[in-house]
Amino acid sequence: MKALILALGLSLSVTGMAHAAGASDTDQERVARWNDLKKEIFAGKTIEPSETMVRIDAPKRAEDAALVPITLAMSDKDKVKGVSLIIDDNPTPYAAHFIFGPAADPGEIKLRVRVNNYTDVHAVTETKDGRFFESKQFVKASGGCSAPMGMSDEEAMKGMGDMRLKFGEATPGKPAEATLMIRHPNFSGMQMNQVSRDYTPARFIQKLDVSYGDTLIFHMDGDISIASNPVINFGFKPEGKGPIKVVASDNQDGRWEKTFEVPSASN
Amino acid sequence: MHRSRLVRPLALVALAALLGAAGPADSPVNVTEPAGLYEGPQHGYTPPTLNGATVVDLAALDRLIAADEPVLLDVVLADRKPQGLPPGTPWLPSHRSIPGAVWLPGAGVVPLTAEQEAEFLKRIAALTGGDKAKPIVTFCRPECWGSWNAGKRLVEAGYSRVHWWPLGVEGWQDTHDTTVVKADKAWTAIASEKATPPAQP
Numbered sequence: 348m349k350a351l352i353l354a355l356g357l358s359l360s361v362t363g364m365a366h367a368a369g370a371s372d373t374d375q376e377r378v379a380r381w382n383d384l385k386k387e388i389f390a391g392k393t394i395e396p397s398e399t400m401v402r403i404d405a406p407k408r409a410e411d412a413a414l415v416p417i418t419l420a421m422s423d424k425d426k427v428k429g430v431s432l433i434i435d436d437n438p439t440p441y442a443a444h445f446i447f448g449p450a451a452d453p454g455e456i457k458l459r460v461r462v463n464n465y466t467d468v469h470a471v472t473e474t475k476d477g478r479f480f481e482s483k484q485f486v487k488a489s490g491g492c493s494a495p496m497g498m499s500d501e502e503a504m505k506g507m508g509d510m511r512l513k514f515g516e517a518t519p520g521k522p523a524e525a526t527l528m529i530r531h532p533n534f535s536g537m538q539m540n541q542v543s544r545d546y547t548p549a550r551f552i553q554k555l556d557v558s559y560g561d562t563l564i565f566h567m568d569g570d571i572s573i574a575s576n577p578v579i580n581f582g583f584k585p586e587g588k589g590p591i592k593v594v595a596s597d598n599q600d601g602r603w604e605k606t607f608e609v610p611s612a613s614n
Numbered sequence: 615m616h617r618s619r620l621v622r623p624l625a626l627v628a629l630a631a632l633l634g635a636a637g638p639a640d641s642p643v644n645v646t647e648p649a650g651l652y653e654g655p656q657h658g659y660t661p662p663t664l665n666g667a668t669v670v671d672l673a674a675l676d677r678l679i680a681a682d683e684p685v686l687l688d689v690v691l692a693d694r695k696p697q698g699l700p701p702g703t704p705w706l707p708s709h710r711s712i713p714g715a716v717w718l719p720g721a722g723v724v725p726l727t728a729e730q731e732a733e734f735l736k737r738i739a740a741l742t743g744g745d746k747a748k749p750i751v752t753f754c755r756p757e758c759w760g761s762w763n764a765g766k767r768l769v770e771a772g773y774s775r776v777h778w779w780p781l782g783v784e785g786w787q788d789t790h791d792t793t794v795v796k797a798d799k800a801w802t803a804i805a806s807e808k809a810t811p812p813a814q815p
Contacts (some may be wrong), residue, residue, distance in 0.1 A: 373791050420747035438693045438707035465787050536696020
């Protein structure tokens with residue numbers, strides 16, 4: 348024990364350098380955690396590393412751990428069937444799972460999440476031919492899952508289920524982009540009501556379906572790791588017909604739907 | 615989030631200094647020490663001192679660890695499984711701490727039951743080998759009364775080299791590696807068995 352503590356003392360003095368070189372003592376523990384999670388979530392499927400099949404853009408150091416912006420970029424998008432986001436050290440690590448439909452342009456998806464501690468974040472894509480690919484990014488943020496919203500629960504739930512859909516500039520023949528905003532506290536169940544000192548039970552958007560006319564753009568399974576007032580940015584094929592329809596439901600039988608007219612591409 | 619908590623108090627201190635203001639109880643400036651244990655919510659502005667103990671910064675903590683093999687006592691609360699989580703959702707909390715730390719979740723909660731209090735002191739006696747002059751460092755997260763209270767308990771129990779590291783795990787992991795630490799079994803057994811589970815953040 349004494350030798351171990353001495354060894355720790357020695358290694359600590361060079362930690363700064365070791366970290367810069369990307370070779371930290373805890374890398375192995377993080378790898379072990381990821382291996383456990385893969386077993387739990389992907390039931391032993393072979394997952395190959397590939398930055399082309401999926402890349403994560405996230406701030407190395409988040410300004411607000413309760414609102415960490417994440418972009419999942421999939422450059423070989425025609426092969427992509429779905430993508431999962433896993434925040435390794437969150438107590439519920441499986442943050443989101445997207446399945447893309449025929450009306451999707453799955454080149455990029457953006458969302459905002461809660462990060463509980465300095466952690467590896469993993470993205471895993473599943474291709475149409477049944478292969479899995481992963482990539483990771485280390486994110487420095489902590490306390491995101493339990494961070495209170497700074498208002499009463501009643502106030503946080505005001506207008507719950509209201510939605511907005513903002514369209515990116517449309518260019519004929521190019522994939523179109525839209526940002527979906529849903530008013531919903533997405534209570535993590537780990538946040539304490541600052542007045543009553545009780546924990547607010549988990550209430551979060553569990554299922555989300557976005558379709559263009561009758562054709563699915565994407566389906567999402569959500570989790571308490573998704574930030575309050577979810578904002579999801581997605582791409583879709585512009586040649587569809589009819590309005591875009593959003594159906595959202597939470598884990599407490601809340602269900603909301605709304606349709607949005609797609610602005611026509613100018614020239 | 616915790617990062618901004620680290621930064622903001624400093625800005626407020628600077629602002630208060632500029633204005634020459636004496637800080638009220640809801641500001642991080644001039645928080646005074648309670649006479650005994652602090653009975654308010656565990657998360658909140660803490661005093662800059664702990665009577666009978668040494669408050670350490672990161673450099674002092676590094677030196678202490680390298681030279682004195684202190685008992686590193688982590689009292690961060692365990693993540694509580696949320697109510698309303700759908701069945702089947704993977705619930706896999708993991709705690710990272712200063713390498714070598716002993717984690718007694720919620721050992722800074724007030725009040726503890728008599729059994730919890732006794733178990734706490736028993737664990738410390740075992741960890742220090744009964745040496746009241748053995749250096750001990752208490753910590754949790756920034757702005758956490760839990761580590762202050764744990765330090766206070768040790769001072770009152772007659773430990774002569776108690777150190778308090780106010781920035782806790784967050785202040786450490788900014789520049790140092792952490793390691794996965796499991797909750798101390800003897801402590802969690804008694805802590806969960808009795809009433810008043812240590813559950814306040």
